[in-house]
Amino acid sequence: MSADGKVEVGRSAGPPQARPAPSGGSAVHQVTSVGVEILLAEPRGFCAGVDRAIEIVERALQKFGAPIYVRHEIVHNTYVVNDLKAKGAIFIEDLDAVPAGATLIFSAHGVSRAVQDEARARGFRIFDATCPLVTKVHVEVAKLRREGFEFIMIGHKGHPEVEGTMGQLDDGIHLVEDVADVARVQPDQTARLALVTQTTLSVDDAAAIAAAVKARFPSVREPKLQDICYATQNRQDAVKMMSPQVDVVIVVGSPTSSNSNRLAELARKLGTESYMVDAADEIQASWFEGRPRVGLTAGASAPEILVNQVIGRIKALGAVSVRKMRGIEETVKFPLPKGLKPDAAPVAPAVSPKRNG
Numbered sequence: 330m331s332a333d334g335k336v337e338v339g340r341s342a343g344p345p346q347a348r349p350a351p352s353g354g355s356a357v358h359q360v361t362s363v364g365v366e367i368l369l370a371e372p373r374g375f376c377a378g379v380d381r382a383i384e385i386v387e388r389a390l391q392k393f394g395a396p397i398y399v400r401h402e403i404v405h406n407t408y409v410v411n412d413l414k415a416k417g418a419i420f421i422e423d424l425d426a427v428p429a430g431a432t433l434i435f436s437a438h439g440v441s442r443a444v445q446d447e448a449r450a451r452g453f454r455i456f457d458a459t460c461p462l463v464t465k466v467h468v469e470v471a472k473l474r475r476e477g478f479e480f481i482m483i484g485h486k487g488h489p490e491v492e493g494t495m496g497q498l499d500d501g502i503h504l505v506e507d508v509a510d511v512a513r514v515q516p517d518q519t520a521r522l523a524l525v526t527q528t529t530l531s532v533d534d535a536a537a538i539a540a541a542v543k544a545r546f547p548s549v550r551e552p553k554l555q556d557i558c559y560a561t562q563n564r565q566d567a568v569k570m571m572s573p574q575v576d577v578v579i580v581v582g583s584p585t586s587s588n589s590n591r592l593a594e595l596a597r598k599l600g601t602e603s604y605m606v607d608a609a610d611e612i613q614a615s616w617f618e619g620r621p622r623v624g625l626t627a628g629a630s631a632p633e634i635l636v637n638q639v640i641g642r643i644k645a646l647g648a649v650s651v652r653k654m655r656g657i658e659e660t661v662k663f664p665l666p667k668g669l670k671p672d673a674a675p676v677a678p679a680v681s682p683k684r685n686g
């Protein structure tokens with residue numbers, strides 16, 4: 330595992346094991362004469378916020394033409410980002426890289442007030458692909474701050490969602506990453522203290538940290554609805570159901586994807602060997618030796634095409650069947666922003682660009 334809690338691509342955090350040369354083409358060998366069964370988690374892959382964010386970039390490209398600038402990776406997935414780059418999206422971190430009059434999209438993770446203000450001041454044509462469930466947290470934080478609340482935020486330092494949420498306020502929001510941090514945090518007052526969390530955390534880890542916060546600050550205000558989103562919860566629940574039924578869990582997801590990392594971690598905590606892969610060619614034949622039951626899932630930013638490629642790869646290594654797990658059917662859908670709905674009127678850039686990149 331990397332220092333920030335991520336599972337390294339193609340690596341198990343379990344005991345080290347010899348890795349054979351990657352197989353492929355004529356080097357592909359059957360791993361078992363018994364035959365591997367793939368159990369496919371449900372739900373898996375794209376959530377409503379990711380679907381919406383990608384559609385916003387694609388519609389902006391269709392409507393305004395390339396290039397379209399996107400602040401940060403629209404979602405944390407290498408395949409998605411490369412696909413959109415090929416269609417004309419340019420991913421930037423610094424607004425200095427965006428020319429005057431350009432169309433700019435904020436990623437699904439959300440941005441700070443400072444970034445919003447600067448983008449507006451520069452006169453870009455802006456579309457906000459922040460997931461509405463992240464925006465809900467932003468709105469709540471701003472509202473409670475006006476009422477005099479200070480916050481303890483549970484999240485991962487440096488994650489863009491955490492930076493965006495903490496950046497809704499000038500001050501008064503304290504980040505804790507684990508139970509040990511809770512003992513160290515020093516709010517200015519405790520009479521008006523509220524808890525807020527990143528949307529893509531481990532449900533169980535967040536509950537343990539929240540319990541430590543409540544033990545230290547019994548009057549802390551909790552969110553009415555928990556901030557961890559339905560998609561994160563459902564994908565973790567599916568892994569909880571799947572893990573005892575399989576010998577190894579494969580998670581399709583990029584190393585930067587928080588919720589994908591949490592799925593791989595969760596399987597491992599439940600005692601099942603687990604690997605995270607960004608693409609099918611990272612799959613190693615040795616992972617299935619003596620492990621004929623393979624669980625397969627995907628983080629909320631990983632497209633189904635990658636899941637199908639992974640299935641193809643495991644079949645080439647000896648899988649003989651694919652069985653779908655029963656799970657929750659997700660029906661959540663978020664509306665597109667004004668100006669990108671199918672019958673939307675043209676959206677002009679804001680007036681008086683102050684400067685360009």
Ligand code: SF4
Pocket residue numbers: 376377378379437460461462463528529558559560561588629
């Ligand atoms: S994982 Fe949750 S918060 Fe993130 S984009 Fe999907 S629905 Fe929104």
